[in-house]
Amino acid sequence: MPGVFQLSVDERLDHEADRLEALGIPAVILFGLPATKDEIGSENFAPDGIVQRALRRLRARHPDLLLITDVCCCEYTTHGHCGLIRDGTVDNDATLEILGRVAVSHAEAGADIVAPSGMMDGMVTAIRTALDSAEFQSCSVLSYAVKYASAFYGPFREAADSAPAFGDRRQYQMDPANVREAVLEAGLDEAEGADFLMVKPALAYLDVIRAVREKTKLPLVAYNVSGEYAMLKAAAQRGWIDERRAVLEALTGMRRAGADAIITYYAAEVAGWLQESESTT
Numbered sequence: 001m002p003g004v005f006q007l008s009v010d011e012r013l014d015h016e017a018d019r020l021e022a023l024g025i026p027a028v029i030l031f032g033l034p035a036t037k038d039e040i041g042s043e044n045f046a047p048d049g050i051v052q053r054a055l056r057r058l059r060a061r062h063p064d065l066l067l068i069t070d071v072c073c074c075e076y077t078t079h080g081h082c083g084l085i086r087d088g089t090v091d092n093d094a095t096l097e098i099l100g101r102v103a104v105s106h107a108e109a110g111a112d113i114v115a116p117s118g119m120m121d122g123m124v125t126a127i128r129t130a131l132d133s134a135e136f137q138s139c140s141v142l143s144y145a146v147k148y149a150s151a152f153y154g155p156f157r158e159a160a161d162s163a164p165a166f167g168d169r170r171q172y173q174m175d176p177a178n179v180r181e182a183v184l185e186a187g188l189d190e191a192e193g194a195d196f197l198m199v200k201p202a203l204a205y206l207d208v209i210r211a212v213r214e215k216t217k218l219p220l221v222a223y224n225v226s227g228e229y230a231m232l233k234a235a236a237q238r239g240w241i242d243e244r245r246a247v248l249e250a251l252t253g254m255r256r257a258g259a260d261a262i263i264t265y266y267a268a269e270v271a272g273w274l275q276e277s278e279s280t281t
């Protein structure tokens with residue numbers, strides 16, 4: 001997508017982190033694209049895996065930047081599913097052990113917050129237990145508690161080469177027509193010890209953000225996903241909408257719905273606009 005790039009773990013990563021910090025952005029979330037994929041996604045928990053190396057480099061050079069990592073199997077496995085496969089379907093419970101290992105390897109490399117995104121049942125408990133037994137009590141868990149089986153992840157999957165090789169994600173992601181299950185899923189993850197909850201995608205799910213907001217005291221994050229960025233960016237490039245106003249309006253809607261924080265591909269641009277408007281007022 002325009003303005004969105006894969007980064008290598010070298011000066012390019014340093015410059016990007018410098019740029020974001022200068023814009024006043026307090027936190028980043030890392031997604032890894034391994035050199036090789038296999039059945040179980042071994043690169044996901046390799047000590048010299050791409051995310052582990054990126055974390056070490058960022059931690060050393062940017063001590064104040066909050067480092068969040070996505071914890072999931074889909075970018076690392078040949079089949080592209082968010083969990084391990086047994087008999088042609090995702091084996092929820094076998095996946096939990098892997099998620100624990102991934103979270104610990106991220107914490108070891110300097111992650112402040114790990115964010116499991118695979119919608120496996122019991123993932124928060126598994127990760128919290130693994131982190132605590134490895135003495136990483138201070139590493140927090142941001143759960144993608146409410147994640148819908150959405151068409152809006154398209155650009156991300158293309159960039160991460162993580163579209164499922166067979167079937168779809170409806171075994172573990174939620175039905176877009178269902179809001180009661182969202183409140184249930186959020187409650188389960190809170191009970192399992194999540195420190196933050198997330199609703200994803202954001203724009204077509206503002207009512208879900210509101211419903212979860214009313215049920216929990218935990219900080220709530222909205223994920224403004226790749227397809228949502230793509231829609232606004234493409235329309236803006238064609239001159240069909242006023243980008244700045246439209247983007248701020250969409251993000252304000254997420255905030256109004258009850259999100260305390262927003263993950264967005266627009267972060268750097270928005271931070272730049274806000275700095276500009278502060279300096280002119």
Ligand code: PBG
Pocket residue numbers: 070072074082117118152153154155156157224225226227
């Ligand atoms: C991995 C994951 C996905 C996204 C974040 N983590 C893709 C998916 O579930 O297919 C999507 C992010 C985006 O669209 O920006 N489970």
